[in-house]
């Protein structure tokens with residue numbers, strides 16, 4: 001029952017976010033596409049479907065089963081002392097988001113991990129479909145780490161569901177190519193990650209790319225000195241050096257990209 005409900009929430013937030021941000025992008029685009037959107041969407045949604053089929057079902061069940069197990073057996077840091085439930089949920093979500101920040105930073109700094117993560121950065125335009133353009137290798141390792149973290153912190157199933165839904169929607173918003181009003185960008189910056197902040201992270205310039213690692217909260221970048229704001233947004237070129245030919249960024253090429261010539 002829990003599995004079915006969680007799968008439904010995952011499907012509704014993913015599908016709802018995809019349609020919502022696509023409509024917003026079309027009605028108020030930040031930038032016009034420089035390569036075929038249709039082709040990019042086929043590739044990005046192809047990767048998403050593959051990852052969902054091979055990983056999401058398996059790990060989705062495993063994460064919830066583990067969260068149920070640690071809650072019932074009072075395992076993990078959050079179950080050492082009784083805490084108000086709202087606080088527990090907030091700590092679990094913030095902790096998982098902080099560890100994702102660390103993981104994302106490592107994906108940029110460790111050459112072996114970058115081989116996989118550059119598949120995400122190789123998108124030549126950014127839009128809501130970029131949010132789920134990941135190599136299955138990266139998602140596999142990160143799902144294993146997440147299982148360890150759920151155990152360590154003692155996250156309950158609802159915390160895991162809330163974290164994953166927030167993560168998905170925040171990722172879709174920050175990748176979307178929509179012209180968010182300045183007041184919303186300004187307000188969102190205070191706590192969260194707006195599209196302008198994440199656009200800098202997708203720049204071909206390595207100095208710009210190795211900044212702004214946050215997904216839900218911008219606090220971690222602010223506190224740990226990886227926040228970059230003063231960048232001419234109109235001048236940002238999206239992508240990874242060495243992968244500028246859209247014709248060579250099909251699904252098959254992306255799947256073997258981690259095992260081909262290393263591109264910093």
Ligand SMILES: [Zn+2]
Nearest residue numbers: 104108117201
């Ligand atoms: Zn990145």
